[in-house]
Amino acid sequence: MRYLTAGESHGKQLTTIVEGIPALMPLTKENINESLLRRQKGHGRGKRMQIEKDLVELAGGVRHGYTLGSPIAMVIHNDDFKHWEDIMGEDPFPEDQKIRRTVTRPRPGHADLNGAMKYGHRDIRNVLERSSARETAARVAAGAVAKTLLAQLDIKIIGYVREIAGIIAEENMEMPIQERMEISEASPVRSLDADAGQKMMDAIDQAKKEGDSIGGVVEVYIEGMPAGIGSYVHYDQKLDGRIAGSVASINAFKGVEFGIGFEAARKNGSQVHDEIAWDKEKGYYRKTNRLGGFEGGMTTGMPIVVKGVMKPIPTLYKPLQSVDIETKEPFSASIERSDSCAVPAAAVVMEHVVAFELAKSLLEQFPHDQFPKLKEALDSYREEIRSF
Ligand SMILES: Cc1cc2nc3c(=O)[nH]c(=O)nc-3n(C[C@H](O)[C@H](O)[C@H](O)COP(=O)(O)O)c2cc1C
Numbered sequence: 355m356r357y358l359t360a361g362e363s364h365g366k367q368l369t370t371i372v373e374g375i376p377a378l379m380p381l382t383k384e385n386i387n388e389s390l391l392r393r394q395k396g397h398g399r400g401k402r403m404q405i406e407k408d409l410v411e412l413a414g415g416v417r418h419g420y421t422l423g424s425p426i427a428m429v430i431h432n433d434d435f436k437h438w439e440d441i442m443g444e445d446p447f448p449e450d451q452k453i454r455r456t457v458t459r460p461r462p463g464h465a466d467l468n469g470a471m472k473y474g475h476r477d478i479r480n481v482l483e484r485s486s487a488r489e490t491a492a493r494v495a496a497g498a499v500a501k502t503l504l505a506q507l508d509i510k511i512i513g514y515v516r517e518i519a520g521i522i523a524e525e526n527m528e529m530p531i532q533e534r535m536e537i538s539e540a541s542p543v544r545s546l547d548a549d550a551g552q553k554m555m556d557a558i559d560q561a562k563k564e565g566d567s568i569g570g571v572v573e574v575y576i577e578g579m580p581a582g583i584g585s586y587v588h589y590d591q592k593l594d595g596r597i598a599g600s601v602a603s604i605n606a607f608k609g610v611e612f613g614i615g616f617e618a619a620r621k622n623g624s625q626v627h628d629e630i631a632w633d634k635e636k637g638y639y640r641k642t643n644r645l646g647g648f649e650g651g652m653t654t655g656m657p658i659v660v661k662g663v664m665k666p667i668p669t670l671y672k673p674l675q676s677v678d679i680e681t682k683e684p685f686s687a688s689i690e691r692s693d694s695c696a697v698p699a700a701a702v703v704m705e706h707v708v709a710f711e712l713a714k715s716l717l718e719q720f721p722h723d724q725f726p727k728l729k730e731a732l733d734s735y736r737e738e739i740r741s742f
Pocket residue numbers: 400463464465485486487490604605606607667668669691692693694696699700703
């Protein structure tokens with residue numbers, strides 16, 4: 355199972371192709387649109403999200419509500435394209451407009467300067483159009499297909515915000531996943547804690563007023579993955595490693611933690627490892643879940659708990675200093691628009707990239723061309739694990 359995306363932020367459309375989903379799996383565009391619309395929400399986003407209404411067009415691989423086993427092609431149109439046709443269309447700029455319309459001022463913290471040097475672009479627009487997190491809409495579409503597969507295998511997944519600008523939403527470890535879903539969806543910052551949520555919103559408003567940006571920590575929580583998914587035998591089969599890679603690949607993500615994460619460095623082994631217990635009904639389980647659902651690159655059967663840290667947005671109304679690549683002169687220009695905080699949206703993105711890795715590892719372990727056979731194989735594996 356794999357996916358590719360294509361498309362520029364202000365170009366015509368984003369395209370996603372997902373390969374490897376078995377045939378005969380129920381899938382509708384509503385499954386995908388629900389995820390896309392969730393990604394667009396969240397306090398702190400800029401004007402662009404008022405222009406876009408992300409809706410998917412299923413362009414291949416699905417017929418009459420079921421997957422065909424062929425690649426699934428999805429298109430999301432950029433509504434903003436109509437404002438950018440002269441800049442993003444096929445025709446080059448007329449000579450007399452070239453200098454004025456070419457982007458030559460790289461933003462610190464974005465892909466601008468490194469991307470321009472690597473690909474030899476003297477117009478930084480050729481970099482920023484693709485490095486933009488607009489691409490995460492296409493990734494969420496791929497993840498939504500994976501999430502639909504997981505849901506039909508009784509695996510639930512949700513992403514929410516744990517921290518923004520140092521304000522922490524304390525977690526009640528006992529909170530069931532359904533409650534996590536409902537509370538975070540109702541919160542404008544996807545927080546699990548109303549008091550912290552209000553403080554987060556205030557911090558976002560304050561940052562915006564000051565022309566600055568803020569980052570935070572998001573968490574993805576998964577229930578229903580049986581023990582033993584992933585493997586210890588090769589570096590690239592370790593599921594926690596794959597998840598870490600996919601999370602770090604999200605725009606502006608700078609770190610990943612499982613369970614208590616970096617806190618483990620400051621604790622003794624007896625305070626970190628989760629004791630093993632057994633119950634006639636549910637089989638083996640851990641008395642605690644400090645390792646966040648992974649041992650040896652494989653799931654333990656406990657909930658998977660993974661956090662990602664997002665740095666503050668690099669485009670600032672209060673700009674940092676940089677150097678114009680044509681004149682080599684320093685500048686500090688003002689900008690037209692940007693998000694001041696995209697942490698709530700990033701929680702939805704992280705949920706979807708993690709969902710993709712989970713679905714991919716399940717299909718590697720239980721390769722089936724037909725979805726009902728995958729379901730049957732997983733049910734029988736679950737029974738085997740329970741009575742082990
Ligand atoms: C949902 C989301 C929205 C974002 N919005 C913006 C934005 O409005 N302006 C901006 O400069 N960066 C934004 N970013 C972050 C940049 O895309 C990111 O910092 C850039 O691609 C450079 O990559 P790096 O930070 O991973 O090094 C956003 C990221 C995400 C996940």
